[in-house]
Amino acid sequence: MAAACSFSLFALLVFSVTNVPPLVRGLSPVPFIVPVQRLVNTSTTGHNSVKVGQARLQAFNKARSGDFAASVPPAASLTDQIVTFTINPVVDGKNFSLIVDTGSSNTWVGANPENRLQPGLSLDLIEVTYGSGAVLAEAIEDSVDIVPGLVVENQSLGNAIASEGFDGVDGIMGFGPVDLTEGTLLADTEATIPTVMDNLFAQGTIPNETLGVFLAPTTEEDPVNGELSFGGIDTSKATGPMTFFQSTLPFWAISQSATFGGTTIMNTTTCVVDTGTTLLLLPDDSFTSYQDLTGATLDATTGLLSITEAQLSNLTTLSFIGTDINGETQHFDLTPNAQLFPRAFNTEIGGSADDIFLITASSGSTAASSIGCIMGQSFLQRTYAAFVTPDGDPGAAGIVGFATTPFTDATTN
Template structure:
């Protein structure tokens, strides 16, 4: 999904030195690697995928305009696990195992979505409440040791223990990897305060030397469900085939400014795009999506709600490129090849489509590019790149950077 147009070894080494933050240099300790599991929701339809993505989009825009104070959860319009694929990590809290969604689009960490796998209620009346647009949770906040993996523990982590949640079938909760600002207003005892994230505490406790999260997600096939990894404290260069390029992020999300072209045609001017592991599709502003649909010749499929194209249209499908200016002032292209724009055919029947159908992973956000947030670069983008989310010098109040690099899957024909 990302085809950078400088691929020589010399360029790779030079850009590694100039684009990586100091904390990611060769003198840094090796990052701690945690495997990511893939959970396929066989009850999801394509219509749910679009609806869930648009609900996430609406939630991001609501947060931009929210009033200060303790959250007030509205009924969710769809389930977070309506995404066809959910990426999770297995963590241990208070001696119990939990399967937690890996979510760069939120920042609270909580457990107990499965009523059969809840902790004892903490001795506190400190309420937490989070609405995701595609799910909601209410519970009590407490401090626990969170074993992110057997080799990675964070002590005195403030986490939520759910009393009631909606929209989290098949998982136990969320580990939020967004900027700490997203936790503002979620705690009753501090209506305008924030809750240090897992990444904040790992850094402040000296467990990692850089507040950097690397994310590697392989495209979804019928292979082993362990098909990704999180890299805590740095990037895993073994997963990248090109240099990391970093883009300035704007709070309170991991959001970057990008334009887009389809072939030689510009279809989106600079727009704020959230980089989100919790959304399956790539969501574009309504007018951009209309232009994309016209250029691809795709038509909405009645069964899935996704754009459907013919084999002849696939032969003529052009590359969808996201284009931005990196922190060094250089223009970078990260590309979705024609194959990368296809919904995984192995999952066609899981979303109600025909097994031999050709569906596209690009949908409308339901809003315009003038919105505070204009698009979402979801899993379908991230499965074609290596991504990194960096908070500068552990300063959780400062805007960070989002980095991308090519991987062996960038130009692969997995779909």
């Protein structure tokens, strides 16, 4: 089996590259660490989670084409994801449970009508469609207390008037690039709305506009199984140096190819790195190749790929390969165990305890599409990820970094 991860040892040199801030080494401790809560949806199935991912990818492609305000009919609820990760900020004295979403950039509250803020006097409206949900909200400004000491002053956010697809949560905190907010302010569709990260940096609360994301694999243990680091990277969670890839606006999107057991299954494709998607979604032809090579069958109940014990023993490495910002080829490998859906939750998605499901699904797109791939939670739970806006310039193309963690090689599923 190939090593779990192969990175060149350039972590100390990478920061001499133009527009990459010095934030990995020498920044200790990280200014603010915020715990992430894990919500497991026991009423969904793999079918719904696949549909949500596919709907999000369709919405991503519309935004990539410049159609930021396109109305995408909700195909399923965003909270039909099998797993949702949330944080719990305070706004105007109220506690909110907000989805951590690197695939969108607006922040809004009030999905739960019983937990909305008092209506303001704003004549401006915000409308956001996610492909897997939507919200219409009044635009307000308020302080957002993420944790004590980490407060965003005068944050423009939405106070929901109506929303669809957000059962069990109060809204979203968007961590995508600011370009994704274009078209959401109905009074001025060419305007953008500064994100939480933009304002934290502009207000001097964090030293650089960097979000670190650490998610542990989903188990039946403590629901607090991850963290966000604001203004730097928590190197205590990484077991190796960071490797950085250039991102392309308006998303945290990087170019990757993929091999399974050394066989190429995906040519270079634009992949969105998305905390708001549960599964790992590959272009349809790549998914078909992966299914053929694993021998998996599509389970009619869950909509996930299923393999036998014999096929599990033959499962090999799924590698994502890309060119880093230094022009060097890097790869991150998902071990056989990392490709498995957590068995502890098999029965909760309609399967049996002895089933062996895989985390990979079809994106419903092709590699030739603007965006054909989503590297969702199932990928991020095996890596430490960093999302960097260089020099705090919201209009600049970002950088996405990965490092190995103790969970990269872990046997958890």
